[in-house]
Amino acid sequence: MDIHNILFVAVLLTAMGVFSRSALRLISYLKVGQPADRVSDLGARLRTTLVVGFGQSKILRDKTAGPIHAMIFWGFLILLFSAAEMILEGVHDGWSFNFLGPIYSVITILTDIFCALIMLGTMMSLWRRYVTKVKRLQVEAEKVEAGMILLTIFFIVTALFVQNGLRSHVVGADFSFAVRPLSGPVGGLLASILGDGASVVFHVAWWMHAVLILGFMNYLPFSKHLHVLTSIPNVFLGPLTPTNSLEKIDFEAEGAEKFGVVDIEDFTWKTLLDGYTCTHCGRCTSVCPANTTGKVLDPRGIIVAIHDRTMDKAPLILKQERGEQFTAEEQAVWDKKLIGDYVSPDALWACTTCGACMQECPVNIEHVPAIVGMRRSMVMMESQFNDESALLPDIYGNMETNSVPWGGFGQSDRAN
Numbered sequence: 001m002d003i004h005n006i007l008f009v010a011v012l013l014t015a016m017g018v019f020s021r022s023a024l025r026l027i028s029y030l031k032v033g034q035p036a037d038r039v040s041d042l043g044a045r046l047r048t049t050l051v052v053g054f055g056q057s058k059i060l061r062d063k064t065a066g067p068i069h070a071m072i073f074w075g076f077l078i079l080l081f082s083a084a085e086m087i088l089e090g091v092h093d094g095w096s097f098n099f100l101g102p103i104y105s106v107i108t109i110l111t112d113i114f115c116a117l118i119m120l121g122t123m124m125s126l127w128r129r130y131v132t133k134v135k136r137l138q139v140e141a142e143k144v145e146a147g148m149i150l151l152t153i154f155f156i157v158t159a160l161f162v163q164n165g166l167r168s169h170v171v172g173a174d175f176s177f178a179v180r181p182l183s184g185p186v187g188g189l190l191a192s193i194l195g196d197g198a199s200v201v202f203h204v205a206w207w208m209h210a211v212l213i214l215g216f217m218n219y220l221p222f223s224k225h226l227h228v229l230t231s232i233p234n235v236f237l238g239p240l241t242p243t244n245s246l247e248k249i250d251f252e253a254e255g256a257e258k259f260g261v262v263d264i265e266d267f268t269w270k271t272l273l274d275g276y277t278c279t280h281c282g283r284c285t286s287v288c289p290a291n292t293t294g295k296v297l298d299p300r301g302i303i304v305a306i307h308d309r310t311m312d313k314a315p316l317i318l319k320q321e322r323g324e325q326f327t328a329e330e331q332a333v334w335d336k337k338l339i340g341d342y343v344s345p346d347a348l349w350a351c352t353t354c355g356a357c358m359q360e361c362p363v364n365i366e367h368v369p370a371i372v373g374m375r376r377s378m379v380m381m382e383s384q385f386n387d388e389s390a391l392l393p394d395i396y397g398n399m400e401t402n403s404v405p406w407g408g409f410g411q412s413d414r415a416n
């Protein structure tokens, strides 16, 4: 091991340590949610994961953005080999998957192709976001972050492309099965122009690729791009029932005092995972009939609000469980309400429960159960009804007293 290897191992262990800490923190937040069985019917779950997750079937419904996103996603799967190779090469100079023979040839060809496609895909995404300004991508708060992420992906892939092109000219190891139809000629040209300087450029590209990948991995738990890690698990754990089917309330459950969702601890852990997984793509909002007819309902906003409340309140729930006192600021956050401070009641009432949002969501997020859960608590815990109900006879009161929406007669008179 030389100084380069020792330095890399130190960087790698630090990055893995910080990442593990962040991952455990996020998992502990999920545990504040209610239990949910999401592992039954493994066959159906695996099929859905293959089709929707790996096959990107929902993403590809959008004929413009779909292929761009799918290109980046599939490219990243292929580039996982390069990430693994980088780690092993960092520990031991000259290490590669060359021993896989023809399989390595296929991997290296695909790596070259996907590097080029991702470079193209990220440039096109930047163009759509900042030049043609596609409406559903214009979220002011995300303008800078989205651009930074796309540029980071571009530089990760470019650094990989350059080092792959130069590797056989700089590293004295056997790469006989490597086939690099695109980076090879570029590397050959660079090597002939740079001479001895090719080694410096190779190592700069290698470290740039390594540091950006490890940095990106540690940035994900704090960003909206957390979906890079949670999308596939979320699809696997998603619903197997029709998109807008709802769970019945068990009014007879022992000790049941709370009905519906008052705050995040009343959601299942899966709804909290949905919050982690939202890609902010806006597909749900673009197909929502309430939103497109001018109502305040924004299904993307609802999922983002659930995530925001989770990140605000879950640490406090854990703190309370440890018996620690809140600061004044924490108490103010604790006292906020999910419905009212994060989610508008009017938005909840505007939902028709049509399920179009769930049908379109590329990562199988479950909007309808979340919205109806909050509505149930408004009705059953707070006796809050929508404004339109004021125009109707007292249907809720009649339901409570007579078990029918019509007033004027009691249950004993119903058959008269």
Ligand code: SF4
Pocket (backbone or CB within 6 Å): 284, 287, 288, 289, 290, 291, 297, 299, 350, 351, 352, 353, 354, 355, 356, 357, 358, 367, 368
């Ligand atoms: S279920 Fe509700 S939120 Fe979803 S698309 Fe229909 S109206 Fe919009």
Ligand code: SF4
Pocket (backbone or CB within 6 Å): 277, 278, 279, 280, 281, 282, 283, 284, 285, 299, 300, 303, 360, 361, 362, 363, 364, 365
């Ligand atoms: S909920 Fe789904 S469709 Fe809506 S913005 Fe998030 S990922 Fe996109």
